[in-house]
Amino acid sequence: MTAKQEQIFGRNLRSLFFIKAFLFFTLTIFSTLFLSFAAKAAVVKSMRFWQSPESTRVVLDLSSSVDHKIEILTNPHRIVIDIPESSVTVNLDELEIKSNLIKKVRKSKPLRVGDLRLVLDLNKAATPKSFSLKPYQDYGDRLVIDLFDQQKEVVKQEPRIAPEKNLKRDxxxxxxxxxxxxxxxxxxxxxxxxxxxxxxxxxxxxxxxxxxxxxxxxxxxxxxxxxxxxxxxxxxxxxxxxxxxxxxxxxxxxxxxxxxxxxxxxxxxxxxxxxxxxxxxxxxxxxxxxxxxxxxxxxxxxxxxxxxxxxxxxxxxxxxxxxxxxxxxxxxxxxxxxxxxxxxxxxxxxxxxxxxxxxxxxxxxxxxxxxxxxxxxxxxxxxxxxxxxxxxxxxxxxNAPDGTYYAARYRQNIYRVRRGDNLTKVAHRFDVSIQQIKMANNLKSNRVRIGQKLIIPVAN
Ligand SMILES: [Zn+2]
Incomplete structure (x- = not known):
């Protein structure tokens, strides 16, 4: 943000404050008298759904920014979204709902006349997280509701145990x-x-x-x-x-x-x-x-x-x-x-x-x-x-990490021959050929002795 933009932004904020204060004042006085004339603050123009493996993102495209409240209800599982003084123009029966979690979206009777209450009927329990997005590129004001699948929220950690002996990890x-x-x-x-x-x-x-x-x-x-x-x-x-x-x-x-x-x-x-x-x-x-x-x-x-x-x-x-x-x-x-x-x-x-x-x-x-x-x-x-x-x-x-196939294949190791070893076993252990070991160590025969140090060559 440049200094100029900040200035404008600050000015907008100040004027926004006065407008808000003014609106609040007039609305409290007149709302009781002229409730039915109250203008709709925002219109929900469309709804989009994005499914990820453990959550669903619901995006409401709005005509302007809104306040909202979200409530979780059970039996059956559902999420209630309240948006004051708003309406919806999108046909909720024709929504293409791409979600493992959401069964249906419908309107319900709001607590206050003129408000909008949307209900997301769920297949199972989900945790909601919501926030507003400002206009950006082709998009206008948006309200985003992320629903997290509670069953999938427990993160599976792969065990930290080393792979089985001769099994070199990827x-x-x-x-x-x-x-x-x-x-x-x-x-x-x-x-x-x-x-x-x-x-x-x-x-x-x-x-x-x-x-x-x-x-x-x-x-x-x-x-x-x-x-x-x-x-x-x-x-x-x-x-x-x-x-x-x-x-x-x-x-x-x-x-x-x-x-x-x-x-x-x-x-x-x-x-x-x-x-x-x-x-x-x-x-x-x-x-x-x-x-x-x-x-x-x-x-x-x-x-x-x-x-x-x-x-x-x-x-x-x-x-x-x-x-x-x-x-x-x-x-x-x-x-x-x-x-x-x-x-x-x-x-x-x-x-x-x-x-x-x-x-x-x-x-x-x-x-x-x-x-x-x-x-x-x-x-x-x-x-x-x-x-x-x-x-x-x-x-x-x-730079192969320890315990990997790459370490075995490409890292140059010094190996000390143990009891019971022979060249075939050593070659197999490091995934190199007997010939490669013989060349790296200038060996004339296949015989090795216990305690002998062998260079295990880097392949290629
Ligand atoms: Zn990028």
Whole structure:
């Protein structure tokens, strides 16, 4: 917001106050006399529904902003929305309700004449959360009601236990398609919406990652619905992700802006996040250790905690920076232009993860007609997805987390031969060939002795 805008905003607020005071005054005097003449404050023009795996978002399009009240009723489960002095023009019987939770929307008798009472009949118990949205782009004033499925609110944590002995775990990549649902993201000149494009690209990226042995992709968003930033990273955490990749496409007022880019969190953003984490330390203490470590925050007193969090955030950013460099390099071979010749930094909320290295990929500018056209091409997106995957793969080849297939395959280990070992067993354990071990150690025969140190080679 500029200073000028702030000024206007302040003036509007002041005049709004006087208008409100005036209205209140006149309404209290006249409402008893002329109740039936009271003007309708707002009209509900349409209703939209967005279904996500554990919640339903209901959006009411309004002619102006409104106050509202929400009440939960049981037997049967329903949600009552009261909006003073309003009416509804949308035909409630013809609504296309995309929701696991909502059976029906209907009008009901309000407590006060002239008010609007809407009832959402539910299939099961749900917790509502509501807020107003100001006009934005093609949208006017909106009232948003999120209904959370109570049965699905209990978060399933994947067990922290190590996988069975010879079973080497996959490196988990969380792919986060930006925006969704009510939030379309950037818009292209031919009408492409960022939210649709990045979901397609994210799914392609997940596909190419899942084809790699030793890597597994999960998607934070699988359909057209909005997820809060924190929710996106929470999903990554639930799956014990080793890396979080947020996928976006840029938009700019000038159609000339072009080029793909890769972003990481800057240190200033990191510091403010540490302050926030300190507050949440009690409930989220177990996160300090990330995927593999067993350290928990609560094991330490608060001064040590802040140092540890600092270190972990720095570590997370250093790792993110390395991964981003690999991805940037590979994308540069596919994209017609990179926005900058290097990885960029910003204070992006979705990247604030002390426990998971995180990068953000801007696949190009959809506000640029040529890049919009390119990004609409499935073939081009596949090239881009492969480039991102190759960048990630290159990083993890030389920085494999403990206990992963990648560690076994690509990390150079020194192994001390134990009783009962032979070259076949050792080769099998590290997933390399006997020949590779023999070459790395200059062995003439297959014989090894107990206590002998063997270099286990890095494959490729
Ligand atoms: Zn975006």
């Amino acid at each position: 490196i988990v990549i969380a792919i986060d398609a930006g925006h969704g649902g009510e939030d379309p993201g950037a818009l292209g000149p031919s009408g492409t919406r960022e939210k649709d494009l990045v979901l397609k690209l994210s799914k392609q990226l997940a596909d190419v990652i899942n084809k790699e042995k030793g890597m597994k992709a999960i998607l934070t968003r699988k359909g057209d619905y909005y997820l809060r930033h924190r929710k996106r990273t929470d999903i990554a955490r639930e799956h014990r992700a080793d890396l979080f990749v947020s996928v976006h496409a840029d938009g700019f007022k000038s159609p000339k802006a072009r080029g793909a880019s890769v972003w990481i969190l800057n240190l200033r953003g990191a510091k403010s996040e540490i302050a926030r984490w300190m507050k949440l330390q009690e409930e989220k203490s177990e996160l300090l250790g990330g995927v593999d470590s067993k350290i928990t925050l609560s094991d330490y007193d608060s001064s040590v905690r802040s140092v540890l969090l600092d270190l972990q955030m720095e570590n997370s950013i250093a790792e993110s920076s390395q991964i981003a460099k690999h991805v940037h390099k590979k994308m540069g071979k596919v994209a017609p232009k990179m926005h900058k010749p290097h990885v960029e930094e910003n204070n992006l909320l979705v990247l604030k993860n002390p426990d998971i290295p995180s990068i953000l990929v801007e696949s190009g500018f959809i506000s640029n007609p040529q890049e919009e056209k390119l990004l609409k091409s499935k073939k081009y997106r596949l090239k881009l997805a492969n480039a991102v995957k190759d960048g990630i793969k290159n990083y993890f080849k030389s």
